[in-house]
Amino acid sequence: MSGRRGGNRIRGPQSALTDFLAANNISAAQIRDDYERRRTQAEAQATGGAESSTQAPGASAAESPVGETEEQTEARTNKRKRREKDAIDKIKNDKASKKGPKKKQKKKHDSDDSDDEYDVAQDMYRKARPAPGQFEYCEVCSKRFTVTPYSKEGPDGGLLCTPCGKELAKDMKQEKKAAMKPAGRKRRKLESDRLDGIAAGGAKSLMQLCIEKIAAHHDDVEELGDIPPTVLERLSEIFSKKRVMKPRTLRLFLRGDLEDVVVHDAAYLEEEDYHQMFAVVPKMKRLVLGNACQMKDEVIDYMLERCKDLKHVHLYAANLVNDKMWLRLFRERGPKLEIIKLKWLDASFEDAVVQEMVQSCPNLDRVKFKLCRKLGEDAVAALGDLPKLQHLSLQIGREVPSTTLCELVSKRGSQLRTLSLEKFVDADDTVLQAIHDNCGYLNKLRFSENDTATDAGYTSLFTEWQNPPITFVDVNSTRDIDNNNPEGPEEAIGVASSGFRAMMAHSGPALKHLDISSCRHIELGAFMDVFNGGQSYPALEHINISFCNRVDTSVIAGIFKSCPALKKLVAFGCFDVQDVVVPRSIALIGVPRAQDAIEQFGVGIDVDEAIGRMVEVGA
Amino acid sequence: MASETEYVTLVSSDDYSFVVLRSSAIKSPAIKRMLDPAYGFAESKTNTCHFENINGLVLEKVCEYFYYYQKHKDSKDVADMDFPIELSLELVMAADYLDSTVPFEENSKRRQDMLI
Numbered sequence: 001m002s003g004r005r006g007g008n009r010i011r012g013p014q015s016a017l018t019d020f021l022a023a024n025n026i027s028a029a030q031i032r033d034d035y036e037r038r039r040t041q042a043e044a045q046a047t048g049g050a051e052s053s054t055q056a057p058g059a060s061a062a063e064s065p066v067g068e069t070e071e072q073t074e075a076r077t078n079k080r081k082r083r084e085k086d087a088i089d090k091i092k093n094d095k096a097s098k099k100g101p102k103k104k105q106k107k108k109h110d111s112d113d114s115d116d117e118y119d120v121a122q123d124m125y126r127k128a129r130p131a132p133g134q135f136e137y138c139e140v141c142s143k144r145f146t147v148t149p150y151s152k153e154g155p156d157g158g159l160l161c162t163p164c165g166k167e168l169a170k171d172m173k174q175e176k177k178a179a180m181k182p183a184g185r186k187r188r189k190l191e192s193d194r195l196d197g198i199a200a201g202g203a204k205s206l207m208q209l210c211i212e213k214i215a216a217h218h219d220d221v222e223e224l225g226d227i228p229p230t231v232l233e234r235l236s237e238i239f240s241k242k243r244v245m246k247p248r249t250l251r252l253f254l255r256g257d258l259e260d261v262v263v264h265d266a267a268y269l270e271e272e273d274y275h276q277m278f279a280v281v282p283k284m285k286r287l288v289l290g291n292a293c294q295m296k297d298e299v300i301d302y303m304l305e306r307c308k309d310l311k312h313v314h315l316y317a318a319n320l321v322n323d324k325m326w327l328r329l330f331r332e333r334g335p336k337l338e339i340i341k342l343k344w345l346d347a348s349f350e351d352a353v354v355q356e357m358v359q360s361c362p363n364l365d366r367v368k369f370k371l372c373r374k375l376g377e378d379a380v381a382a383l384g385d386l387p388k389l390q391h392l393s394l395q396i397g398r399e400v401p402s403t404t405l406c407e408l409v410s411k412r413g414s415q416l417r418t419l420s421l422e423k424f425v426d427a428d429d430t431v432l433q434a435i436h437d438n439c440g441y442l443n444k445l446r447f448s449e450n451d452t453a454t455d456a457g458y459t460s461l462f463t464e465w466q467n468p469p470i471t472f473v474d475v476n477s478t479r480d481i482d483n484n485n486p487e488g489p490e491e492a493i494g495v496a497s498s499g500f501r502a503m504m505a506h507s508g509p510a511l512k513h514l515d516i517s518s519c520r521h522i523e524l525g526a527f528m529d530v531f532n533g534g535q536s537y538p539a540l541e542h543i544n545i546s547f548c549n550r551v552d553t554s555v556i557a558g559i560f561k562s563c564p565a566l567k568k569l570v571a572f573g574c575f576d577v578q579d580v581v582v583p584r585s586i587a588l589i590g591v592p593r594a595q596d597a598i599e600q601f602g603v604g605i606d607v608d609e610a611i612g613r614m615v616e617v618g619a
Numbered sequence: 620m621a622s623e624t625e626y627v628t629l630v631s632s633d634d635y636s637f638v639v640l641r642s643s644a645i646k647s648p649a650i651k652r653m654l655d656p657a658y659g660f661a662e663s664k665t666n667t668c669h670f671e672n673i674n675g676l677v678l679e680k681v682c683e684y685f686y687y688y689q690k691h692k693d694s695k696d697v698a699d700m701d702f703p704i705e706l707s708l709e710l711v712m713a714a715d716y717l718d719s720t721v722p723f724e725e726n727s728k729r730r731q732d733m734l735i
Contacts, residue, residue, distance in 0.1 A: 203692070206710065206718075207714040209684075210702075210707045210708075210714055213704060214704075214708065220704065225712075227715070
């Protein structure tokens, strides 16, 4: 309506102010009318006090509607007020969204609105934004530029030219990114750290903090300088874990004076990176490469040429190296090699190679073969002829008869310090007997995933054994697996009550690490006897009793009492464990029905108090 | 030794000194050893440790860490302490040095060995 009327009217020249007011739908006539109305109203109020009492107490005289005759004005005023309010709201909203979510939240907590009000007021008094098409000077670089609807506002409220605006937008984006870190993920990370054993309550160590920081900024690190090899190795582990061990970052870990190269995840490294590795670190004695899937024959060839001092070779998934090269490695470096650890070899590495290794490397004292698909009985038999062997870890996929294992143990057992036999499902009591008869220096024993050896076998192994107490015992998953008979046969298979008692009686004083997960046939009584609170296991730090389904809350309490040095207790699938109160500095992991977290960490309560509380809850 | 003070002074290579609580400073096994009268180091008499290999900026962060550690000793879900990325390498070195439980003579020998 007004548009048409305006279009018909002939107008003379208008000032910029009139134009502006018209554009914003403000009429001078209306302002004058309002003013007149307010004045008369004020006068009327001053004369007649009775009139004021009819008005609502909160409303100010100027704003309150008076009389039906002024209906039109009233409507208009309301409309304008609404618009005004909308405008203020809009400014407020804009302000809030510009500040980003973090600050907004903080505001809410502070309930500090006065600041906001102040900002709004500031906004109202600020110079109006120049219309698009006008010229303006950039607030940052002071260049003259044409204002567009997209021109950004600078930090002090002025406008910015396009290049500066882009810069600012970039900064803002980065800031937002940094500010937005989902809480859920952080919490999960924390749980994961705990399960990894990094965070054990309290603050992280300064070293850990620094290393994480460096790993997080791996792209910016130019050089690590001469940081000590131990730290370097730790850093390399973290880089691998975060999957940032790439050709670019590998350089940080290569230094001419080093003797170790440790890369636990070498999956990103290609042939030339390996070459560089051996070129830069010729004095290398220890080589650890995990996921070395791009390591080829040529690489080994170059390594043999460059690194003459190699003693320790630890390769994981180096499947492109074929048998010929393995043979060459052992033949050429044989007498110097002391440690060989190989895992996940599918394509090559046969029994004949192991036989060659035994022939040419008389100084080997530590051997580990795990998941090497082509190895079998002959390789195991050959290992018996390594004169200096002290540490032996085997996990062989093919069937190996007990007699072969017995022979190996009887030949080498007398000087073995570590014996780890994983997943020899058919190994029976004779192997245990051979260990009992021959081993006298064992420090670490693993005999896991077996369903043949009986409880009686384990009992006799640990009874009157000449071997001093062992510090590391892992007999996980030694149990009968017959779905039709979950209780197992009469004569228990795997570590059961009497085997467990004998084991703890023998190794209890020195035991540091105990894994009896899935040893299903250990009865509650045996647990109660072993962890009775009176008997103490001073060195025991890590225990895994997962899926020992007889364990109940009182056993957990007994463990807390009997193991003063305990750090970590893993108890997945122990369904009778409830309402545990975890003492200080112990991490209890995996107890079901834990409402708050999969892992419970004791805070500030010592063992006696924790047990006291448990008793209260139980009563 | 009568003068087991509540606070000890740590002096950086560029002569900035930081006065910190003894109870928090002995988080570092190295400092603990330096200040332990049983070993009879000069540091234990003056209650002042000089670090020729740690500069003021780094030592300040180290001291900050001591207090951060002490504050969060018994709490869980501790937020990581923040420090500038450019300090992290030097801090690693300092942390490694201060974390060492090896006696100093051996330690310095080890360092010399590494240099050679």
